[in-house]
Amino acid sequence: MKKYDFKRIDWKVDKVLVCPKCSELLYRIDIEHFKHCPYCNKNIVLNVEIEDYLLKPTVDKWITIQHFASGSFLSSGLIGLESEAGQSFL
Structure with a gap:
C-alpha cells in the first residue's frame, strides 16, 4: 500500500515528497533533517x-562509481584517464 505521494516539480529537480496533511512539498533534505513536516508538524514515518527515496542519490552515485571502476567507460572511449605522459591512472 502506497502511503506517500511524490511529485516532480521541475525537469532539473528530483522528485519531492508531498506532505499528506498540508500538501507542502518536502525536499530530500527536509526529510533527512526532520522527522516531521516543518510546516504542519505531521509525523513522517520512515518506511x-x-x-x-532518501537512499537514491547514494545508490546512484555508488552504481556510477562501480560502473566507472569496472572500466566500461574506458573501454567505450567515453572517458580517457591518462596523464599527459600517457600513463593510465587505472
Whole structure:
C-alpha cells in the first residue's frame, strides 16, 4: 500500500515528497533533517518507500562509481584517464 505521494516539480529537480496533511512539498533534505513536516508538524514515518527515496542519490552515485571502476567507460572511449605522459591512472 502506497502511503506517500511524490511529485516532480521541475525537469532539473528530483522528485519531492508531498506532505499528506498540508500538501507542502518536502525536499530530500527536509526529510533527512526532520522527522516531521516543518510546516504542519505531521509525523513522517520512515518506511521502505521513504528509505528508497532518501537512499537514491547514494545508490546512484555508488552504481556510477562501480560502473566507472569496472572500466566500461574506458573501454567505450567515453572517458580517457591518462596523464599527459600517457600513463593510465587505472
